[in-house]
């Protein structure tokens with residue numbers, strides 16, 4: 071009697087959302103400066119030092135400048151840090167792969 075069972079190991083859970091193609095699921099991308107003069111201007115806040123909500127910019131910590139080598143991560147514009155795309159509506163910010171605002 072031969073048992074022909076193939077063990078079905080569910081290695082990939084069917085409920086997991088696909089990884090974001092832009093950031094490969096990291097939620098952030100490498101921050102490269104486009105021009106030399108823009109290299110120390112914070113691209114997140116455009117040099118203002120604060121974000122739209124008036125909070126201290128997480129990238130430059132209020133200085134308006136950023137050292138590209140120092141902070142080489144920028145939040146993925148596609149998934150906005152979730153690391154998956156499309157972002158499931160049920161997903162909360164706490165589940166994001168990259169949360170620059172949190173400590």
Ligand SMILES: [Zn+2]
Pocket residue numbers: 112113114115116117118119120127128129130131132134135
């Ligand atoms: Zn900034």
Ligand SMILES: [Zn+2]
Pocket residue numbers: 090091092093094095096097098146147148149150151152153154155
């Ligand atoms: Zn992404």
